Amino acid sequence: MKYFLNEGQRKATGGTCYFEFQKGKFRNKFWLKDSLCLHADIFDLLSLNELFSDAIENFCYYAPNEVSKEQWENLIAKSKGNEQWENVIEELSPWVEECFNIHKCFTICGI
Numbered sequence: 001m002k003y004f005l006n007e008g009q010r011k012a013t014g015g016t017c018y019f020e021f022q023k024g025k026f027r028n029k030f031w032l033k034d035s036l037c038l039h040a041d042i043f044d045l046l047s048l049n050e051l052f053s054d055a056i057e058n059f060c061y062y063a064p065n066e067v068s069k070e071q072w073e074n075l076i077a078k079s080k081g082n083e084q085w086e087n088v089i090e091e092l093s094p095w096v097e098e099c100f101n102i103h104k105c106f107t108i109c110g111i
Helices: 007-013 040-045 048-055 069-079 083-100
Strands: 004-006 018-023 036-039 064-068 105-109
Touching: 004 007, 004 083, 007 036, 018 040, 018 083, 036 040, 036 083, 040 048, 048 069, 048 083, 064 069, 069 083, 083 105
Parallel strands: none
Antiparallel strands: 004 036, 018 036, 018 105, 064 105
């Protein structure tokens, strides 16, 4: 993967400055084994806060954000026309689709 790390890879770096994408609702736990992680530097460099804030009402950079299927579809739509945003969404898509096979949402834990 170009943008995301799995939890094992993140743990190997020893880093904690990551947005954690968790399957389902936030359960007051961090760094779950099936999470994907996106470094805050990449998030900032690609101006992903602009995308996520536009697509997800009340998106918070510093807190857990539950993302419904409708919001996910909005993220896809809002990413169109920005190649970097489209690439991030494309890379995340298989994980999200797998998540929605079981859960009604996923959670983005802010830094």
